Amino acid sequence: VHAREPRFLVDYARNLEAFEFALCASEDTVTMEVPLRMDGDALQVLMCQPGDAPARDHQGLGTCYLQVPSTGTDLEGWTSAVGVMGRGGGVECLVPGKVLQHLKELLVSAIVCCQRRFLLQPGDLSAENLQEDAMELSLLIRGGWKTIRFDIVPVVRRQQEPLRLKGRQSDRGFPEGSLRKATEEAHFVPASPHCWRSSTHLPILKLLQAVDTLKGPRLDSLRLLDQLRSQDWGEEGGKGGLTFNHMKMVLLWSMELFPSPEDWQDLEGSVYRLLVILLRCLATQHLPHFLHPERNLFQGEAMDLASLYRKVESFAQDPRRFLRFHFGLPARADGCQADPDTRALLQLPAEDGSCWDTAYFDILLSQFQVYRIQDGTRHSAMSQLLSKIR
Numbered sequence: 001v002h003a004r005e006p007r008f009l010v011d012y013a014r015n016l017e018a019f020e021f022a023l024c025a026s027e028d029t030v031t032m033e034v035p036l037r038m039d040g041d042a043l044q045v046l047m048c049q050p051g052d053a054p055a056r057d058h059q060g061l062g063t064c065y066l067q068v069p070s071t072g073t074d075l076e077g078w079t080s081a082v083g084v085m086g087r088g089g090g091v092e093c094l095v096p097g098k099v100l101q102h103l104k105e106l107l108v109s110a111i112v113c114c115q116r117r118f119l120l121q122p123g124d125l126s127a128e129n130l131q132e133d134a135m136e137l138s139l140l141i142r143g144g145w146k147t148i149r150f151d152i153v154p155v156v157r158r159q160q161e162p163l164r165l166k167g168r169q170s171d172r173g174f175p176e177g178s179l180r181k182a183t184e185e186a187h188f189v190p191a192s193p194h195c196w197r198s199s200t201h202l203p204i205l206k207l208l209q210a211v212d213t214l215k216g217p218r219l220d221s222l223r224l225l226d227q228l229r230s231q232d233w234g235e236e237g238g239k240g241g242l243t244f245n246h247m248k249m250v251l252l253w254s255m256e257l258f259p260s261p262e263d264w265q266d267l268e269g270s271v272y273r274l275l276v277i278l279l280r281c282l283a284t285q286h287l288p289h290f291l292h293p294e295r296n297l298f299q300g301e302a303m304d305l306a307s308l309y310r311k312v313e314s315f316a317q318d319p320r321r322f323l324r325f326h327f328g329l330p331a332r333a334d335g336c337q338a339d340p341d342t343r344a345l346l347q348l349p350a351e352d353g354s355c356w357d358t359a360y361f362d363i364l365l366s367q368f369q370v371y372r373i374q375d376g377t378r379h380s381a382m383s384q385l386l387s388k389i390r
Contacts, residue, residue: 001106016205026230033155040158063195066094097193135190160186173259182206216264252290276364282309283346359385
């Protein structure tokens, strides 16, 4: 593809994608972003408005047009005039539909070329999903004993000011500078034939990679719970359940809410730190995006959250029934049964933000009898919040 169209760049390293693939316990789709060779900083971001034409293309909030400069862009065949509110006529913009169509044609041509040269054996690759009118180009690749779906997505990259987390301490729980490095570049991917949207796929993976540099079983906890998600928490027919992306977000929140290395000394305690956050999100039907907390990742998803809550709660109450191996700590006679008040705690209203704080989740950990922190300040904060709740 790159040989025929140098504007599609090839990243053969794919370290972040390989890192995610190794973490994920299930056979989820692998997203591969294909950067475009262009000066992304020269583009102007124009937010989509309801009155723009074609308005039917808008896919939710946060979509935008990418206006190209009048000269010297090397984007022939990828641009078109778009009617933008307040701009007085057509504005020349980079059109994702044209980029996708060009990339699709090149992929098909490359596949045919490889088949003619016997570089692909029958069944190695399926391109039948390329016929779908989607915002990603899907290929099914046979890898050993299973078939893996790769979603190929063109991406526009441009520099931006590193993200500042409003009202939150930057890098809390993460190696210093992690957030700055993960968010210093903006990524735009197709949202519709005419509109783009900001993507946090690679920034989130960069944060996970930073987590991997810390001591403690943080990523082991993620992988264990993802294995349960895949095997025990799925919906009927394999549709509409929790995804690996949901689980990644839970881990990132646990990093911020439990920043002390003391929280990550053993696998059992680490797993329960993710569990209490996941249970809270399921109980309130609200999972905030780590980088954009105003976005609820459960919104618009076809999931039975009440059923998922019961499944996750069953594991939290008695993990031994679900695991093929067991935590190395001595078994408790009560089977780690949660207090009857735990569900009421999980469903407390969240208006003032006090139920999205370390003290609140410390209370939940104590309910599951896995709170072993010696920090007096945290004990005091937990006691104060518990008195307020009561």
